[in-house]
Amino acid sequence: MPKKILVIDDEPDILTFIGTLLRKNGYTVCEACDGVEGMKKVIEEKPDLVCLDLLMPEKTGIKMYREMRRDERLKHLPVIMVTGIEAADPWDFKGFKQYIQERSLPAPEGYIEKPIDRELFLKAVKEVLQE
Numbered sequence: 001m002p003k004k005i006l007v008i009d010d011e012p013d014i015l016t017f018i019g020t021l022l023r024k025n026g027y028t029v030c031e032a033c034d035g036v037e038g039m040k041k042v043i044e045e046k047p048d049l050v051c052l053d054l055l056m057p058e059k060t061g062i063k064m065y066r067e068m069r070r071d072e073r074l075k076h077l078p079v080i081m082v083t084g085i086e087a088a089d090p091w092d093f094k095g096f097k098q099y100i101q102e103r104s105l106p107a108p109e110g111y112i113e114k115p116i117d118r119e120l121f122l123k124a125v126k127e128v129l130q131e
Contacts, residue, residue, distance in 0.1 A: 002027055002028045003048040003049065003129055004049075005027050005028070005030075005050070005125070007031050008034070008037075008041075010057060014114070015031050017116065018051060018082070021122070034058040034059060035056055035058060037058075038050075042077070049077075049080065049125065050077060050078070051082050051125075052080070053081075054083040055083065065081075065108065078109040078110075079108040079110075080108065082112050082113075082114065083112075110127070
């Protein structure tokens with residue numbers, strides 16, 4: 001059975017791009033356009049992985065991430081942050097880790113910058129899902 005990935009982003013083009021890329025690589029995809037809808041879908045859909053944009057209206061990715069990590073049902077669900085906020089190196093997101101840790105939260109399992117590099121994104125997904 002294919003792994004299910006929930007993609008949460010307020011940009012329709014990003015949802016289409018990531019969703020298409022994941023489907024073409026054998027994953028089942030569900031989508032949400034903000035953190036409010038994302039929280040509903042994460043509970044309803046029970047995905048294996050969440051790809052979460054940081055900057056969104058209604059409820060930011062940071063707020064949703066915080067809620068997930070404090071919810072016993074969701075705290076172990078892997079998350080890859082997908083954002084336009086630049087880091088020096090996509091695999092070295094120390095500043096973001098520090099920001100999260102200062103809020104007493106564990107770091108997400110991955111961090112990918114926009115514009116999204118297909119190979120880097122798929123590599124992150126496979127590593128997080130241990131494929």
